[in-house]
Amino acid sequence: MKEMTTKDLIKIMINLVVIYIAGGAILVMVYAKTSPVIFMGDKEEKEAALRKMVPEADKIEVLGTWEPHQKHAEYYVARKGGEDVGYIVETYGKGYSSYIHILVALDKNFTLQKIDILSHAETPGLGDEIEKDIFKNQFVGKTLEHIKLIKVETKEDIQAITGVTISSRAVTDDAVRNGVKMLKERLKVKR
Amino acid sequence: MTQSNWQIFKNGIFTENIIFKMAISLCPSIAVTNNLKNGLLMGIAVWFVHVMVGLTVSVFRKFIHPRIRIPIFMLIISLWVTVINLILAAYARDVYKEIGLYLQLIVAFASLLARAEVFASKNKVTPSFMDGMGMGIGFTIALVLISFFRELIGQGSVWGWEIVATKPLLILILPAGGFFTVGLLMGLFNWMDVKFGKAGRHH
Numbered sequence: 001m002k003e004m005t006t007k008d009l010i011k012i013m014i015n016l017v018v019i020y021i022a023g024g025a026i027l028v029m030v031y032a033k034t035s036p037v038i039f040m041g042d043k044e045e046k047e048a049a050l051r052k053m054v055p056e057a058d059k060i061e062v063l064g065t066w067e068p069h070q071k072h073a074e075y076y077v078a079r080k081g082g083e084d085v086g087y088i089v090e091t092y093g094k095g096y097s098s099y100i101h102i103l104v105a106l107d108k109n110f111t112l113q114k115i116d117i118l119s120h121a122e123t124p125g126l127g128d129e130i131e132k133d134i135f136k137n138q139f140v141g142k143t144l145e146h147i148k149l150i151k152v153e154t155k156e157d158i159q160a161i162t163g164v165t166i167s168s169r170a171v172t173d174d175a176v177r178n179g180v181k182m183l184k185e186r187l188k189v190k191r
Numbered sequence: 192m193t194q195s196n197w198q199i200f201k202n203g204i205f206t207e208n209i210i211f212k213m214a215i216s217l218c219p220s221i222a223v224t225n226n227l228k229n230g231l232l233m234g235i236a237v238w239f240v241h242v243m244v245g246l247t248v249s250v251f252r253k254f255i256h257p258r259i260r261i262p263i264f265m266l267i268i269s270l271w272v273t274v275i276n277l278i279l280a281a282y283a284r285d286v287y288k289e290i291g292l293y294l295q296l297i298v299a300f301a302s303l304l305a306r307a308e309v310f311a312s313k314n315k316v317t318p319s320f321m322d323g324m325g326m327g328i329g330f331t332i333a334l335v336l337i338s339f340f341r342e343l344i345g346q347g348s349v350w351g352w353e354i355v356a357t358k359p360l361l362i363l364i365l366p367a368g369g370f371f372t373v374g375l376l377m378g379l380f381n382w383m384d385v386k387f388g389k390a391g392r393h394h
Contacts, residue, residue: 025271
């Protein structure tokens with residue numbers, strides 16, 4: 001290839017500047033158009049997930065925010081006909097290879113009604129067994145004292161999935177227990 | 192170059208089909224083709240990027256300094272990939288959740304850089320557009336074929352509609368099954384080429 005002359009250098013510079021500006025302008029336009037739609041979609045999705053947690057509620061309101069693992073999370077009160085029927089806590093647990101994003105539904109007496117794993121990036125085929133109902137359903141009807149992971153067969157507490165101890169522990173001892181604890185403490189102070 | 196636009200178009204679908212003939216960009220052809228919907232949408236996304244990259248590169252082909260053509264091609268490719276990425280994230284959320292990761296990987300597609308370098312940077316706008324169309328449609332057809340067979344045989348359904356209640360051959364929706372399907376279809380394409388392609392040339 002030929003030696004680069006000053007002319008070449010200037011041309012290259014103009015090339016890059018023009019491409020950056022033109023490309024940037026196109027991206028700005030597309031982003032301005034799509035980002036509100038994406039934002040609304042995210043919001044709707046979250047609302048749908050919340051409704052699924054307490055199906056009988058007709059209104060779900062944000063009560064406050066908290067920071068599990070420095071992440072932004074909210075907790076909600078579920079109402080039906082103006083009366084509180086339960087609470088939902090959004091929480092995160094530190095798993096084997098990711099933060100596990102979880103929703104926990106409780107009734108008025110802080111008894112667990114349901115948990116739902118929203119997202120995680122645990123090992124496929126192993127860590128993702130935490131999504132299975134047989135694990136999740138163990139939480140139904142448990143109170144704070146019994147949200148602890150045990151590696152042997154148990155009915156009173158939460159039994160770990162074989163080979164998935166770290167992810168099971170993240171869900172149980174980290175995400176759910178801390179979430180419920182937080183909720184109890186904050187609501188007691190309020191009342 | 193004396194190829195007509197129609198020949199250029201056909202070229203992308205048959206003679207130089209990205210997956211069955213050139214055997215590049217195989218990563219998505221295995222990763223996202225376990226059902227028809229994902230396969231089709233991935234194909235259309237790549238089609239869009241192919242056409243837009245072909246057009247852009249060809250419009251600016253005299254303007255781009257040869258020394259920095261590769262970085263500029265990459266910028267153009269990533270621009271259009273980001274555009275389709277945002278559009279799908281906004282208007283096709285369900286699909287985006289499943290193929291989103293692979294959409295971003297379109298940036299690294301060998302076929303895009305290859306067509307920009309080999310074709311669009313040397314040809315006028317119309318042939319470059321036809322080339323992009325041909326390559327894109329060829330890729331889409333390939334992905335649709337692969338995902339159709341994988342979904343049908345692996346899950347017993349087509350486009351999510353159940354055809355048989357069981358999963359006839361589960362391995363086909365797993366990654367290994369993707370390789371089998373691509374290999375078999377590639378063989379079929381080549382066999383058809385030998386059988387009918389030659390006969391066509393004799394006439």
